[in-house]
Amino acid sequence: MPYKKVEQKFSGKINVCELGVGDAAISIGGENSLPFLGTEGFKTAVGIAISDTTDEWADCFGTIYGDDLKNPAALAKAAVEKSGADFLLIKLESADPNGADASVANCVATAVAVEAAINVPLVVEGCKNAEKDAKLLEEVAKALEGKNVVLFSAVEDNYKTIGAAGGMAYGQKVAAESSVDINLAKQLNILLTQLGVKSKDIIMDVGSAAVGYGFEYVASTMDRIRLAGLGQNDESLQMPIMTNISGEAWGVKEAVSTIEDAPEWGDQEARGIGMEVSTAAACVVGGSNAIVVRHPESAKTIKALVAGLVG
Amino acid sequence: MSKFMVIGERIHCISPAIRQAFADRNPEPILLRAKEQLDAGADYLDLNIGPAERGGEELMQWGVKLLQENFDNVPIALDTANMKAIEAGIQVYNRSKGKPIVNSADAGDRIEYVDLAAANDAMVIALCSGDGVPANNDERIMYCSQLLERGMERGMEPTDLWFDPLFIVIKGMQDQLVDILEAIQMITDMGLLTTGGLSNVSNGAPKHIRPLLDSATVAMAMKCGFSSAIVNPCDRRLMETIVACDIIKNNILYADSVFEF
Numbered sequence: 001m002p003y004k005k006v007e008q009k010f011s012g013k014i015n016v017c018e019l020g021v022g023d024a025a026i027s028i029g030g031e032n033s034l035p036f037l038g039t040e041g042f043k044t045a046v047g048i049a050i051s052d053t054t055d056e057w058a059d060c061f062g063t064i065y066g067d068d069l070k071n072p073a074a075l076a077k078a079a080v081e082k083s084g085a086d087f088l089l090i091k092l093e094s095a096d097p098n099g100a101d102a103s104v105a106n107c108v109a110t111a112v113a114v115e116a117a118i119n120v121p122l123v124v125e126g127c128k129n130a131e132k133d134a135k136l137l138e139e140v141a142k143a144l145e146g147k148n149v150v151l152f153s154a155v156e157d158n159y160k161t162i163g164a165a166g167g168m169a170y171g172q173k174v175a176a177e178s179s180v181d182i183n184l185a186k187q188l189n190i191l192l193t194q195l196g197v198k199s200k201d202i203i204m205d206v207g208s209a210a211v212g213y214g215f216e217y218v219a220s221t222m223d224r225i226r227l228a229g230l231g232q233n234d235e236s237l238q239m240p241i242m243t244n245i246s247g248e249a250w251g252v253k254e255a256v257s258t259i260e261d262a263p264e265w266g267d268q269e270a271r272g273i274g275m276e277v278s279t280a281a282a283c284v285v286g287g288s289n290a291i292v293v294r295h296p297e298s299a300k301t302i303k304a305l306v307a308g309l310v311g
Numbered sequence: 312m313s314k315f316m317v318i319g320e321r322i323h324c325i326s327p328a329i330r331q332a333f334a335d336r337n338p339e340p341i342l343l344r345a346k347e348q349l350d351a352g353a354d355y356l357d358l359n360i361g362p363a364e365r366g367g368e369e370l371m372q373w374g375v376k377l378l379q380e381n382f383d384n385v386p387i388a389l390d391t392a393n394m395k396a397i398e399a400g401i402q403v404y405n406r407s408k409g410k411p412i413v414n415s416a417d418a419g420d421r422i423e424y425v426d427l428a429a430a431n432d433a434m435v436i437a438l439c440s441g442d443g444v445p446a447n448n449d450e451r452i453m454y455c456s457q458l459l460e461r462g463m464e465r466g467m468e469p470t471d472l473w474f475d476p477l478f479i480v481i482k483g484m485q486d487q488l489v490d491i492l493e494a495i496q497m498i499t500d501m502g503l504l505t506t507g508g509l510s511n512v513s514n515g516a517p518k519h520i521r522p523l524l525d526s527a528t529v530a531m532a533m534k535c536g537f538s539s540a541i542v543n544p545c546d547r548r549l550m551e552t553i554v555a556c557d558i559i560k561n562n563i564l565y566a567d568s569v570f571e572f
Contacts, residue, residue, distance in 0.1 A: 012411075099422050182564060183564065183565050183567070184565035184566075185566050186564050186565075187566035187568055190566055190568040190569070190571065191568060194568070194571065223566070227561070228564045231313070231560065232313065232314055232563055232564075234563060234564060236566070237564065289411070
């Protein structure tokens, strides 16, 4: 029998989503096949993560950024320069009512200053308190109207506020966070769409885990989301995926333990980068259209990986 | 598995309003029925222009263009006894959302509809009947095999033939419905796709009973592998049953608001 090459054709296609404005704008998504098997899409965007609260960050970041570490705008500029990232994510961690509980006004001022300091698209991450994030991301959306930023992320308890403000009133992009729950990912997309947010303005934040910490579940979740969007042409799951793995990767013992804690494990910075690169690479091949890391070396490595795969 | 494919049956020349609209080339009633069906979840629209012995080619082209231009190239089942009209319709058909479906062939007088589909890279609904309604499943499978062979000889993919086991009406032939389900299972086990005019089952039953009978039939048929049906998508009970069965079969992903999307 002669060999017949069978190519799986999908009826669905992932939405193209544009982030940022003008020359700095980038677009993610657009593929109509599983990751890196097609000709369209797949230039995974790589983002660099910063935070307004860096006290707990590993010592290596002090070496890299120096005093900029305490100044989000300066840190943003340095992070983009050192990493060559396609976009930047600022986490407004200080807003957390169980932490520093910084005012919404202060956090919004930080986001505005960061946006002004960089020439790449911006993603603004809340503090992960649903009630505070509703107010915070609503005000961020308002203050940065016209900048096409990503509000990262809406959850079931605050999607109405964030969706209405970001996706409708102020023309931003809205990420929907589903914490590795595939049914919730679909549910949030349906809810946001019903609210009136356009599909092309929605990004899925399906969550992640550091490799070795239940990543199999992340992989199967991404796989099923993509197969539903492409194979079943499920329009409620055709949004691009953005994954911020920086917190997970730098939060496990392999990255947290200092050289004094675990001398046999070697250099802490190399371990952290290792965790981050392996996790990010796994997400990229799993289907993330945009990946966010903390260390500039991780960003460069993932960019090189994507460039190598896309050719 | 792919999700169940719903072919909306409501643009049919048996309806006086539609027949008149065809005669007058009046788009409004046709567009209205198309929109209702698509809003209700139809994947394909059946365009039945009747025997259309005179002017069928031009009418089919008009209908295909009308529906596709107004509904983002919606895929269509071209339904008439006039083969030239089907061919004419395919000439103006845009395939971006799916191949055209020729409705329909059988293993008797209408075997050439398979040739028509093959020659035009279309799909075809293949009735498992010959010169009469099949008496039992041996006959159904024999007709199915004849149609399959005919298509494959002419270069068709087996999955471009949608086999219709011919649903029978409960009132009068109740004892045979289980056979139909078995036929669907047998055809599915051969790796083939099935479809059928589901509403036959409840024909003649009171209006409030029909959705229940149709829903139960589709659920049991889907368990046997039934992959498509020609139905009235505006029957909410039926459409909800199809979605629920698709979820249970893992054909579509569950979400709490899945019925509202």
